[in-house]
Structure formats: structure tokens, C-alpha cells
Amino acid sequence: MKGPSNAKQVRKAAREAVQALADNNIKCCLFGSAACHIYGMQNRVPGDVDIVLLTNDGRDIEYIKQLVVSRNPTRFFLEESIYPNKTYKKLYYRLGNGRRCKVDVLHPGRASKLKIPTIHKRLVEYPEPYGDIPVMPILPLLLMKLKGWVDHRRSSKPYEQKKVGQDVGDIDGLLEIVVDEYGVEMDSEGSWLPRKFVRASKKRVGEYVNKFPRSAQRWRKIGFDV
Known part of the structure; x- marks a missing residue:
């Protein structure tokens, strides 16, 4: 399958991923290229959706991915890693027409190798014209x-x-x-x-x-x- 062909597809994947997490009482915000796009960056179409959770309540990321799939199994699906020694699965959003968008979900802080700063919910931004998509400051x-x-x-x-x-x-x-x-x-x-x-x-x-x-x-x- 190919990746997203335009930014609108990425936003659609982001919205549905955020909603699936919210349905499971998990607050989050976007970072990475998708968040850059929401702020107005136009140099390229984001290749995927990167999401960081606002808190770490002890639920494993692999379990959280399964929760996302369970909320919308028609669109979301998991795929095994291409590396045999890796136990994690990749989360994707099915766009249709042979396309998909990868969705990365990460814990803040030391729980992931990126060591993303923990974002308080009051600091999360909702830039217009996409005011329904939460993004990192x-x-x-x-x-x-x-x-x-x-x-x-x-x-x-x-x-x-x-x-x-x-x-x-x-x-x-x-x-x-x-x-x-x-x-x-x-x-x-x-x-x-x-x-x-x-x-x-x-x-x-x-x-x-x-x-x-x-x-x-x-x-x-x-x-x-x-």
C-alpha cells in the first residue's frame, strides 16, 4: 500500500486517531510533520501521524494501539514489524484506493526513546482552520x-x-x-x-x-x- 497522497488524508487519519483515543479516555496531541502542517507549514505532505499522549497511566502502548483498532476496525489495523526480533506492531489508518497512513502513538518522557516533554492539557494548541485537531505547542x-x-x-x-x-x-x-x-x-x-x-x-x-x-x-x- 502507498502512503497519503495529500494533507487532507493525513488530517482525516489524525482526527479519527485522536477520537479513538478520546473514546478510551486518553488525551493526546499531534507532533511531527502532521503538527507542522496544522500550523501552516507547506513544504511537503506529511508522511504519517505522530501522536504523543499527555499522560502515562500505565497502559502499554501496544495495548493502546489495540484499543484504537477496536474503536474503528474498518479503518484502523495493525501490522507486524518487518524485523523478526521486534514484538511491536505498526498502527495504520486505511485511506482507501490502496493507500494507508501510519499512526505512531508514544508516551511522553523517558517511556519512549524520543523523550518527548510532557505536555499539560492547558498548553495544547488548536490552530485554525483545523481547530478540532490538538497539537503540541x-x-x-x-x-x-x-x-x-x-x-x-x-x-x-x-x-x-x-x-x-x-x-x-x-x-x-x-x-x-x-x-x-x-x-x-x-x-x-x-x-x-x-x-x-x-x-x-x-x-x-x-x-x-x-x-x-x-x-x-x-x-x-x-x-x-x-
Whole structure:
């Protein structure tokens, strides 16, 4: 099966995944490229839907995926990993016409390798014109994108290294939106972020500016000393 052909299909998958989780009393928000699109990034069609839960109530992610499928088995389905030693299953949303959209569901914090900051429900954003889709606040979304760029650059896996160029397009597009449209500043809107995450982000920003000096001015406007 092929992936989504347009952003509308991705939004449809996102809405139904969020609703399936809500039906099971699980609050969440989008991050990744789908969230970037909701904020207005237009450099590409998101390839999948990334969802982070707002809390970790002890329910295993694999169990939560099964809950999603049980709410709408016509659309959602699970697929075994292509790696024999992996026990996890991939969650997909069936789009029709031979297409599907992958849906990743992750716990916040140390429960996943991404170590996503825990988002309080009062901080979740609902940008128009897609006000029914919850998304991560735009500042940590940008910093998570930056983390992905660094991780992919350092990865020994070819399929992750191939994402580096895509990461740069996402970061540049979102950085422009953060500064020029939202006027986000680190001191006022990043005070709740974990200190360790902020320290690591400062190093990543420095690495990004060394590679792309033209981005320095916008990072400075956010509050990074580069």
C-alpha cells in the first residue's frame, strides 16, 4: 500500500486517531510533520501521524494501539514489524484506493526513546482552520524537529540519514512560522520545558547554526544565544 497522497488524508487519519483515543479516555496531541502542517507549514505532505499522549497511566502502548483498532476496525489495523526480533506492531489508518497512513502513538518522557516533554492539557494548541485537531505547542514542536535532525545526522542507519534533508525543510519552514507569525520567545513560552531538554536544545541550535548560518537571526529572536 502507498502512503497519503495529500494533507487532507493525513488530517482525516489524525482526527479519527485522536477520537479513538478520546473514546478510551486518553488525551493526546499531534507532533511531527502532521503538527507542522496544522500550523501552516507547506513544504511537503506529511508522511504519517505522530501522536504523543499527555499522560502515562500505565497502559502499554501496544495495548493502546489495540484499543484504537477496536474503536474503528474498518479503518484502523495493525501490522507486524518487518524485523523478526521486534514484538511491536505498526498502527495504520486505511485511506482507501490502496493507500494507508501510519499512526505512531508514544508516551511522553523517558517511556519512549524520543523523550518527548510532557505536555499539560492547558498548553495544547488548536490552530485554525483545523481547530478540532490538538497539537503540541509550536516551540517544543520546533525543538523536537531539531532533535530529529541531529539524531538523523548522527545515525548509522541509511534510512534515517535520508531524512536529514527533509528535516531541514521542516525546521526552516517551522522556524519562519514561529518567529514571523507567532513571535514566540523562549523566556515567556518555554519556561515550563524541562531544563535538561532546554540545555540540549541550545547545543542543537548551535549545531544547526554552524551548518546553516542564515538561520541565526531567527534563532536569536526566539532567545537562543548564537
